[in-house]
Amino acid sequence: MKPIPKYIAILLVIIGFYACASTGSPDGGPYDEEPPKFVRATPEPNATNNTRKKISIEFDEFIKLENASEKVIISPPQKESPEVKTSGKRVLVEFFDTLQENMTYTIDFGDAIVDNNEGNPLGQFTYAFATGPTIDTMEVSGTVLNAADLEPIKGIQVGLHQNLNDSAFTTLPFDRISRTDSRGKFTIRGIAPGKYRIYALMDGNQNYLFDSKTEVIAFQDSLVVPSMEGAVRQDTVWNELDTTKIDTIKQINYTRFLPDNIILRAFKEENDLQYLMKSERPKTTQFSLYFSAKSDTLPTLKGLDFDEKELIVEANPRKDSILYWIKDTTLCERDTLTLQLDYLATDTLGQLVPKTDTLRMINKIPKARRLA
Incomplete structure (x- = not known):
């Protein structure tokens, strides 16, 4: 047997090396860009006379929910939040509140299903x-905008009241509800014909009604009267071979729901509860008082271990922030100044009544640092 030529042996070694290097898992195929597709639900979508409190919605592939607490909106709002979860290819929703009679329930998932x-x-x-x-x-x-800068507000509740009394917003939860997306856009679905008042609410305690002046709100003076009309939109189909060219423009008939251009400007009501929020002495030469709301008068201050005439008072126009300058350098070096403060505060009945506090204004800068 003739020996294998040297150049052939080298070639075989190279081929063997690349064969080993290419060993691995097979290609997983093209990247999946298709979203899940709805298959069936129990009960069927838009079912009537439903008494089931457990809903099962099935899709054509395994799915999950992203930010369900933020994106999934159930209307009418529930006192006890329903359980919303996934199981394989299904979304499962269980209601815990008693289902209301003759009511349309909507579960708006937004883009939470992926x-x-x-x-x-x-x-x-x-x-x-x-x-x-x-x-x-x-x-x-x-759309909901911030009244101060007209920027869109994300995640604020928007709801309808069929009770047209102004007080309904403060005593009753919404009849129908939605929430704005990142662009401040909202859509409230499942509405019966009629007249409504519309509000937006950044609901701090999640009870679907305005009961705190710390909550951001918006409203519209005119009533909302839902309607619908036939409409046509254009759908452009691009050329498959040259995507810069239009193939055809289709006319698509659809139902337009109105009004679809509501603008709500949200704001926070001015707080009229008067109380002393904070007192501080950030520097040796001054101390400050901060109140929760504007006032027509300044508080009365009396020094208990110093003469208040040694102070210069500087207040802002609202009189809710007051700066006291200490003229006497000897007083500036004292660690603590004790004073009596008389002012008007809101009581439990919402009335302004006289109140007296004793404050100790402690020098925040230690004496060692002041003498250094």
């Missing part, structure tokens, strides 16, 4: 059912 692997969002997916013989399908939509 596939399990790539996270492709399904988009604006909404499921609805009715406990009565008919299902309400009206919608209203719009």
Whole structure:
């Protein structure tokens, strides 16, 4: 047997090396860019006369929920939050409150439903059912802006009241509800024909009514009357071979729900509860008092271990922030100044009554540092 030529042996070694290097897992195929697709639900979407409190919605692939607490909106609002979770290819929703009679329930998932692997969002997916013989399908939509700078507000509740009394907003939860997205946009679904008042609320205690002046609110003076009309929109189809060229422009008929351009400007009500918020002595030469609301008068100050005539008073126009300058250098070096403060404060009945506090203004700068 003839020996293998040297150049052939080297070639075989190189081929063997690359064969080993290429060993590995097979290609997983093209990247999945398709969102999950709805398959079926129990009860069926838009079912009427439903009494089930457990909802099962199935999709064509394994799914998960992203930021469900922020994105999933259930209307009408529930006293006890329903449980919303995933199980394989299904979303499971269980209601704990008693279902109201002749009511349309909507579960607006927004873009919370995504596939399990790539996270492709399904988009604006909404499921609805009715406990009565008919299902309400009206919608209203719009935008919530910050009244101070007209910037969109994300995550603020927007709700409707069929009770047209102004006090309903402070005593009753919303009848229908939604929440704004990152652009400040909202859509309230499942509305019955009628007249409504609309409000926006940054609900601090999650009870769906305005009961604290620390909550940001918005409202519209005019009533909201939902309606619908036939409309046409254009859908552009691009050329598959040359995506810079238009193939066809289709006319798509759809139902337009009105009003769809509501603008709400949100603000925080001015606090009229008067009380002393804070007192501090940041420097040896001054101390400050801060009140919760503006006032028509300045508080009366009396030095208990110093002469208050040695102070220069500097107040802002609202008289809710007052700076006291200490003229006497000897007083500046004292560690503590004790004073009596007389001012008007709001009592439990909401009335302004005289109040007296004794304050100790402690020098924040230690004596060792002052003498250094």
